[in-house]
Amino acid sequence: MEDQYDFKPILVSTKLYNYLDEYSESDDHTPKCKEILSKFTGYGDIYKFCMALRSNLYFFNSWINVSISEKNQCHYLNSWINNRLINLNFSSEHEKQKEISDLISEYIKEFKIDKKCTHIQFSLINKDDYAKMKTLYDYALDSAKILHYAKKFGCTQENKNYIDNIHSIYTQVKRDCNEIDTKPYCVTWKYIKDNYTDKEMSELACKTIYNDPSEIKLGTDQADIDIPESSSEGRNPFGKDAEGGASPTTSSSTVVATLLPLLGLILILFILYRFTPLKSLVRHYLIKKRIIRSSTHDDDESQNDLFENTYAYMNKNIDRIRHQIGFQPL
Numbered sequence: 001m002e003d004q005y006d007f008k009p010i011l012v013s014t015k016l017y018n019y020l021d022e023y024s025e026s027d028d029h030t031p032k033c034k035e036i037l038s039k040f041t042g043y044g045d046i047y048k049f050c051m052a053l054r055s056n057l058y059f060f061n062s063w064i065n066v067s068i069s070e071k072n073q074c075h076y077l078n079s080w081i082n083n084r085l086i087n088l089n090f091s092s093e094h095e096k097q098k099e100i101s102d103l104i105s106e107y108i109k110e111f112k113i114d115k116k117c118t119h120i121q122f123s124l125i126n127k128d129d130y131a132k133m134k135t136l137y138d139y140a141l142d143s144a145k146i147l148h149y150a151k152k153f154g155c156t157q158e159n160k161n162y163i164d165n166i167h168s169i170y171t172q173v174k175r176d177c178n179e180i181d182t183k184p185y186c187v188t189w190k191y192i193k194d195n196y197t198d199k200e201m202s203e204l205a206c207k208t209i210y211n212d213p214s215e216i217k218l219g220t221d222q223a224d225i226d227i228p229e230s231s232s233e234g235r236n237p238f239g240k241d242a243e244g245g246a247s248p249t250t251s252s253s254t255v256v257a258t259l260l261p262l263l264g265l266i267l268i269l270f271i272l273y274r275f276t277p278l279k280s281l282v283r284h285y286l287i288k289k290r291i292i293r294s295s296t297h298d299d300d301e302s303q304n305d306l307f308e309n310t311y312a313y314m315n316k317n318i319d320r321i322r323h324q325i326g327f328q329p330l
Contacts (some may be wrong), residue, residue, distance in 0.1 A: 005249075006149075006156065006159065007145055007146050007148075007149040007150070007159065008158075008159065008162065009143075010145065010170070011138070011141070011142045011145065011146075012141040012142055013137065013138040013142050013320065014142045016068075016076060016141065017083065019191065020052065020056055020063075020076075020077075020080045021052055021083070021084075022052065022055075023048070023051040023054075023218050024050040024055070025051070026051070026054075026055070028054075028058075029051055029054040029055065030051075032054065032107070033049065033051050033054070034047070035052035036050045036103055037050070039099070039103075040096065040100070043088055043089075044205070045088055046088060049084050049085070049088065053081065053084075053104070053107060054107060054111075056077060056080075056112040057077075057107055057108065057110075057113055058111060060077075060111065060116070061073070061111055061116075067320075068141075070116060071117075074113075074116065074117035074119065074120050075120060075137065075187075075188070075191075076137065077113075077117075077118075077122075079118055079122075079130075079133065079134055079137050081104060081122065081124075082124060082125060082130045082133075082134075083130070083134065085100065085124060086127055086130060089189040090124065091124060091127050092123075092124045092125055092126045093121065093126065095127065097124055100124070101123065101124055104122060108122055116186075117195060118186065123184075125155070129183060129185055130154050130184075131169075131186035132169050132172070132173055132185045133184055133188050134321055134328060135165065135166060135169040135170075136169065136173060136185060136188040136189060136191075136192055137188055139170070139192070139204075140191065140192060140195070141198075143196070143200075143204055146163065146204060147203060147204055150205065150206050150207070151203070151207070153210075153313065154207065154208035154209060155206035155208070155209055155210070155249045156210065157209060157210070157211075159206065160206045160209060161205060163204060163205065166204065167201065167204070170192075170201055172188075173185055173189050174189065174193070175190075177189045177190075212238050230278050240242075249298050
């Protein structure tokens with residue numbers, strides 16, 4: 001039975017890493033990635049990693065559906081690079097560690113990312129240190145969503161273990177970085193301590209444990225399990241800077257809200273003109289003002305033109321509305 005109250009599948013950090021894994025074949029990147037594939041035989045997925053990396057570097061600052069600032073894109077890019085290389089069995093102790101690091105540095109300079117990410121150094125770190133660093137990064141992105149689900153619905157034992165691990169890493173890193181700040185994860189720790197308090201960390205806990213979703217008894221305030229994406233990112237230090245214009249959805253809604261009453265008004269006026277005495281009154285008024293001077297035949301042609309223009313205008317605006325509605329991202 002699918003557990004709709006399990007927060008793990010919907011974590012922001014998971015979505016981010018999956019997003020960074022995506023890429024499209026590109027003639028601009030293929031030669032470089034074939035080169036790296038030839039240098040690291042036996043690592044079949046190194047080509048996919050290369051294509052995804054170069055795609056992320058190329059589209060840096062344009063990562064869609066990723067609400068983190070440029071500064072923190074640098075941190076997450078470095079985290080993603082380490083994560084994927086570790087999954088490929090590369091690490092700081094690997095015999096070809098320097099060779100792969102040099103290639104990555106070459107790509108970063110090629111796309112001038114080193115000029116934007118001056119506050120961090122892209123490098124491979126050992127697996128244990130990386131696990132701590134990633135846990136802190138994920139905590140920063142996911143804490144609001146985890147807290148929301150844990151408070152309202154409780155946790156499975158697996159979810160409780162996940163949260164307990166965050167607390168354990170948090171405590172260990174806090175101790176390590178207060179004593180000596182040369183560890184790679186101490187850069188991440190600085191962001192955490194500047195934006196979160198020990199009290200907030202203590203609130204991240206499971207009050208109840210359930211074995212099956214059917215055990216959860218929802219109150220009237222728990223009917224809706226959704227939490228807005230903006231809330232899930234909330235005030236975390238990796239949230240996008242508060243700037244920029246209205247969203248495309250808001251803009252399109254404004255256009256539709258403006259055009260629909262206008263089209264309704266045009267339709268009402270047309271019906272009144274066509275099927276009520278208003279037609280005669282308008283003609284009489286225009287004649288009095290000496291605007292219409294043509295014969296009855298010319299007058300009828302003018303009316304036909306008016307109706308045709310009205311239909312054309314209506315069709316044009318209806319097409320615009322269809323375009324706005326039909327192509328909006330969900």
